[in-house]
Amino acid sequence: MKADYHKYILDFKNPAGTSRGVLRTKETWFIFLEDGGKTGVGECGILRGLSADDVPEYEEKLKWCCDYIERGLEFLLDEMRAFPSIQFGLEMAIKSLQSQTPFELFPSAFTRGGKSIPINGLIWMGDEDFMKKQIRERIETGFTCIKMKIGAIAFETEYALLKSIREEYSRDDIELRVDANGAFEPGEALEKLERLAKLDIHSIEQPIKAGQLEEMAALCEKSPLPIALDEELIGVFEKEKKAEVINAIKPPYIILKPSFVGGWKGSVEWIELAEGIGAGWWITSALESNVGLNAIAQWTWTLENDIPHGLGTGSLFTNNFESPLTVSRGTLQYDPRKHWIFSL
Numbered sequence: 001m002k003a004d005y006h007k008y009i010l011d012f013k014n015p016a017g018t019s020r021g022v023l024r025t026k027e028t029w030f031i032f033l034e035d036g037g038k039t040g041v042g043e044c045g046i047l048r049g050l051s052a053d054d055v056p057e058y059e060e061k062l063k064w065c066c067d068y069i070e071r072g073l074e075f076l077l078d079e080m081r082a083f084p085s086i087q088f089g090l091e092m093a094i095k096s097l098q099s100q101t102p103f104e105l106f107p108s109a110f111t112r113g114g115k116s117i118p119i120n121g122l123i124w125m126g127d128e129d130f131m132k133k134q135i136r137e138r139i140e141t142g143f144t145c146i147k148m149k150i151g152a153i154a155f156e157t158e159y160a161l162l163k164s165i166r167e168e169y170s171r172d173d174i175e176l177r178v179d180a181n182g183a184f185e186p187g188e189a190l191e192k193l194e195r196l197a198k199l200d201i202h203s204i205e206q207p208i209k210a211g212q213l214e215e216m217a218a219l220c221e222k223s224p225l226p227i228a229l230d231e232e233l234i235g236v237f238e239k240e241k242k243a244e245v246i247n248a249i250k251p252p253y254i255i256l257k258p259s260f261v262g263g264w265k266g267s268v269e270w271i272e273l274a275e276g277i278g279a280g281w282w283i284t285s286a287l288e289s290n291v292g293l294n295a296i297a298q299w300t301w302t303l304e305n306d307i308p309h310g311l312g313t314g315s316l317f318t319n320n321f322e323s324p325l326t327v328s329r330g331t332l333q334y335d336p337r338k339h340w341i342f343s344l
Contacts, residue, residue, distance in 0.1 A: 001035040003066035010317040031093045040097025043292035044089035045259035052235035053083040088263030110301040116331035118308040123148040142329035145175040145308035151183025171200040182209035197225040206230045228253035257286040284310030290323040
């Protein structure tokens with residue numbers, strides 16, 4: 001088996017605003033495998049400034065994996081424990097190599113085009129007019145679940161936007177989720193959560209910064225608005241440590257980005273722990289190209305969880321790869337009549 005890797009820069013169509021700043025480009029890396037005339041490809045979806053494996057020696061680790069690819073997946077996954085995006089890229093590449101075609105990793109009713117995955121419509125941060133425009137577009141195109149990032153502009157402005165949605169659409173019409181990306185201070189968080197709960201919000205992702213287990217546990221216990229852990233899961237590699245986080249905080253939900261938590265294997269560990277305390281979960285992409293998004297989506301379908309997932313990011317980039325993935329009426333679909341066009 002031979003292995004190689006390549007870097008690729010994805011360009012956003014529009015600047016993507018988060019509470020940590022504005023994204024204009026997204027770096028990603030691909031692992032290519034070749035064995036006996038067959039090929040495989042996997043994406044290592046690192047997100048600079050957020051991924052636990054955003055370290056100077058990242059490329060060096062990728063090269064090491066390619067040099068030692070014949071040692072096998074389990075060996076490499078163990079060696080790359082602190083590099084979850086590389087773990088996922090390796091899982092994906094091996095699965096791609098072993099599959100009948102490089103991009104149909106989990107043949108199912110989804111890849112045959114008969115079924116779709118419900119997804120949320122993402123509202124990026126920006127000024128009030130920009131956010132209102134996105135909200136109208138998502139609703140007009142058939143989304144029944146909207147996720148709005150908050151924490152970058154004044155809370156009162158964001159609250160008014162959410163209130164205006166709820167005044168027009170009931171919770172039976174539109175499910176509202178919010179993502180604070182850790183923007184609230186612990187001392188003010190509960191008051192804000194109590195106000196948001198009055199708008200029939202489904203859940204809030206990561207209201208305070210990760211790493212404050214006691215404060216987050218207290219919020220989960222007292223908040224009338226269900227909390228979903230996101231960044232809290234990043235950088236927690238050992239299963240015992242994962243269990244400590246889940247059992248200490250007891251969150252109503254967790255959100256899994258395979259590129260951040262060690263791919264499919266790491267995600268399954270979190271899911272099992274969450275279900276052990278009765279917590280719900282959903283899957284979210286981490287701004288991968290359509291290669292990574294495809295692998296996440298096909299795997300997500302096999303989990304048989306029909307809650308809306310965060311998999312609508314394929315159309316964000318000007319230079320993404322053409323694929324059978326399409327978004328229609330608030331769902332992600334796979335059209336087997338469409339072909340992949342993948343080249344670097």
